[in-house]
Amino acid sequence: xxxxxxEKHFFITKKDIFFVVEQTVxxxxxxxxxxxxxxxxxxxxxxxxxxxxxxxxxxxKDNIDLSNKQKLGNTQYINxxxxxxxxxxxxxxxxxxxxxxxxxxxxxxxxxxxxxxxVRSQARNLMSTTDKKVQIHxxxxxxxxAGGDWRTISNLINDIWARDFTCFIYEPANV
Numbered sequence: 001x002x003x004x005x006x007e008k009h010f011f012i013t014k015k016d017i018f019f020v021v022e023q024t025v026x027x028x029x030x031x032x033x034x035x036x037x038x039x040x041x042x043x044x045x046x047x048x049x050x051x052x053x054x055x056x057x058x059x060x061k062d063n064i065d066l067s068n069k070q071k072l073g074n075t076q077y078i079n080x081x082x083x084x085x086x087x088x089x090x091x092x093x094x095x096x097x098x099x100x101x102x103x104x105x106x107x108x109x110x111x112x113x114x115x116x117x118x119v120r121s122q123a124r125n126l127m128s129t130t131d132k133k134v135q136i137h138x139x140x141x142x143x144x145x146a147g148g149d150w151r152t153i154s155n156l157i158n159d160i161w162a163r164d165f166t167c168f169i170y171e172p173a174n175v
Contacts, residue, residue: 010157010167012140017049017170018056021089021137029085032132034123036115038141040097040106041070047146048172049139053091060091070095073114077122087132092119097146105147112142112153116160123165136167144172 013020021033037050037060054061057080064076076093094115097106123134138157142148154169161167 010154010162010169012169012171014171017137017139017168018052020168020170024135024137025081025083025087025089028087028133030087030132032088032090032126032130032134034119034134034136035080035089035091036094036119036136036138036141037091038094038096038107038112038115038146039064040099041072041095042099047139047141047144049141057091060093064093072096072098072108072111075115075118075122086130092122094119096142107142107146107148109148109152109156112148113156113160116156120160120164123161134165136161136165137170138167139170140172 017035021035024031025033035053037053039046039050057078059080060078063078064070072095074095076095078091078093079088080091081089092115094112096108096111096115098108099106119136123136126132127134140150142153143150157167157169
């Protein structure tokens with residue numbers, strides 16, 4: 001299903017995120033994929049997606065504790081794979097969740113917006129320095145345990161990412 005706002009859009013899919021990401025990177029000689037991972041400080045408040053991501057790419061979890069940037073609104077980039085065409089899969093840990101029980105909802109919209117803007121900036125930089133297309137493949141984040149509102153999050157995706165990049169959002173059962 002395509003969500004369309006003001007002639008800009010992103011795609012919601014029920015496919016498996018990891019299968020599609022690997023197919024995209026391996027079948028194209030000009031695409032880099034960014035996988036955002038919305039997490040809490042000190043690796044708290046992890047989603048089902050985060051736990052699956054850590055099993056598939058242990059480097060993501062291994063590098064979280066090495067980061068001295070663990071502040072709400074900061075990001076951490078981890079290159080997961082580079083193939084012979086120099087296509088990359090990059091995970092971005094977005095520190096945008098409060099500790100459980102501290103607030104009514106775990107998700108911090110200000111921190112999420114800041115992280116998303118940093119992802120956009122880094123993706124634009126990648127496009128200009130590598131001559132590669134950048135796609136963002138993300139789980140439908142922030143709405144389950146984190147307590148965020150999907151309408152708000154989808155507007156942020158559209159406003160911050162979908163105007164510049166092809167974005168795929170994956171339903172929770174398929175991440």
